[in-house]
Amino acid sequence: MGNEGTTADRSGSVFEVGGRPLADSMTRAEMVEAWRARRAVRRSVAATGDGDAVDGFALRKWRRAGVFGAEAVARVEDVLRGLLESTNAQEESLRWGTDTIRECLDGRPTPQLLPAVKALLEAAEPDRAVRQTAEVLLVVHEAGLPWLTPAGETRLKAVVGGVEEEDLAAGDPPQAGPDPDGAFVLQQALTRQSLDELTAQQVGSVLAWAPLGVLDDLIEAGVLESGQQPWTLRADPGEQGYLLARLAPEETDAALARSLGWDEPGDREAFLAGEPFQPEPGSLYDLLLRVTDGETDVLKELETLLPRELVLRLRKVREGAVTGSWEPEMTADRGLWRLMASLWEPKAAINPARGPFYALVALRHAYDLICQGEYKKAQAQVDKLVDQEKSAEALNMFAYLALLADDLDRAYASLARAAQTDRRVENNLALLERRRATRRNDREQPANPYLVLGLPNKSEHWKHQWRERRRADRGDLDLAAEANWAKRRIEQAERSEDWSDFFVLPLDPDSLRIPTVRTRSLAPPTSAMPRRTEPGAAVDLTAVRDRAVAGLLPTLLTAPRRPDHDHRTM
DSSP states (O other), rough: OHHHHHHHHHHOOOTTTTBBOOOOOOOHHHHHHHHHHHHHHHHHHHHTSSSOOOOHHHHHHHHGTTOOSHHHHHHHHHHHHHHHTTSOOOOOOHHHHHHHHHHHTTTTOOTTTHHHHHHHHTTTHHHHHHHHHHHHHHHHHHTTTTOOOHHHHHHHHHHHHSGGGGOOTTTTTTTOOTTTTHHHHHHHHHHOGGGGGHHHHHTTTTTTTHHHHHHHHHHHHHHHOOOOOOGGOOHHHHHHHHHHHHGGGGGGOOHHHHHTTTHHHHHHHHHHHTTOOOOOOOHHHHHHHHHTTTOOOTHHHHHHSSSSHHHHHHHHHHHHHHTTOOHHHTTGGGGGHHHHHHHOOSSSSSOOOOOOHHHHHHHHHHHHHHTTTTTHHHHHHHHHHHHHHHHHHHHHHHHHHHHTTTTHHHHHHHHHHOOOOOOOGGHHHHHHHHHHHHHHOOOOOSSSSHHHHHTTTTTTHHHHHHHHHHHHTTOOOOHHHHHHHHHHHEEEEHTTOOOOOOOOOOOOOOGGSSSOOOOOOOOOOOOOOOOOTTTTOOHHHHHHHHHHHHOOOGGSSSSSOOOTTTOOOO
């Protein structure tokens, strides 16, 4: 029987012409047909003498080393030359190995070739040992060399995909045998897309060497967690930081995050500290800054970046605006006040006794109603403020409304109460005293023209506001006349540089401003850094396969198995 049949039987896999592996999806019949085509080409080359064909005498010698066929000889010679080139020829302990390989290459093959190859591979530098061992053992598989134990050969076939799972001998499964670094189990799990079936022990055995992309796969499969601390097993500082950010972001400081090009921890730190920073537009902390400023049009977008529990909290904030009622822990977060105030449109007077947030919004609501000319509604709100808060600002508003109603006594009494705590009302008290001393028919209209335009006293933006009012009130003669009156009164005061006849409201514009505080209740814990590696990268899969193949070096025999014997020689 020809040597080709023996070679094919021992290879366990069929390859295309030129040594390229066929697709794993081929049927057995297709694989046999491809093998026959390959054999025909090999015989044709031998018959015509094309290429550097090995003569029959040399072929017979190579059989002593377990190498059968011209193509197998050529492949073995190539890999042996590469092994010699990478070996330190000055190493005395390896001299016998290199001499043995040179003898084989010089036309004197010997069964001692196998232990020589094994010795050189075991002595290879760590940075090339896996790759070089894999190169040699892949040639062993592709050329069908009987250099491995049956168990090693079976496992090698399983690694390179040259054997179907159902065709494996039940008594000698490829999982049998040592797998100290877990490469074989990992490679099989990657092939079968069953990473989630790996045990904690199996995962732990690959943490020191598996490519980062594969570790990311394990993280996404839910079998690699922070408790296993893989960053402590990596030698490269960059990989340590990457894994820490992926699995324990709470332990990742801003400096480490910046070195990884990851903004979130630094943004979070600056956000909570109230420090100025420039987050990426549309990022989590950019949207949180905008929400803190009261922007409501970004809420839907923000929901997509928040964890579930904070999405629910944000929705409760929105729902509370319907009734104007929020849970105490929400109103306790002053960073939410601007958002809540922007969402809420009060339909009635607000009870300031419910808490600081409601008291501030009630004061702002009263002021807005005054500026809108809704004096009756404003009075209802101010009454609640005076009864509860008794603040100088509320008493001042009460006095202004009384002034508009020409009830000077009530206005004066209210300002007198306010003056006990705030001397800024003294100008308004003086205005009331002058008005009292003036005959009723000689008194000017009491309204503050700035407030008529919807602005605080002495606002520099009155001209712009007046123009806006003119456009808005074009169809309403009464409102247009009111705005024009306000314009004339302000111009008169500016010409005379005398604003003493204008009731000052508010006493302090800052008292109406909502604090600019950043919310803490919507700031999530730092989430894991997004994956930076490519899922299923070919280079990662090749690295795992090579290590799984290299792990079979202990199954390399001391002498090749005879074609007619299947004994083990270790």
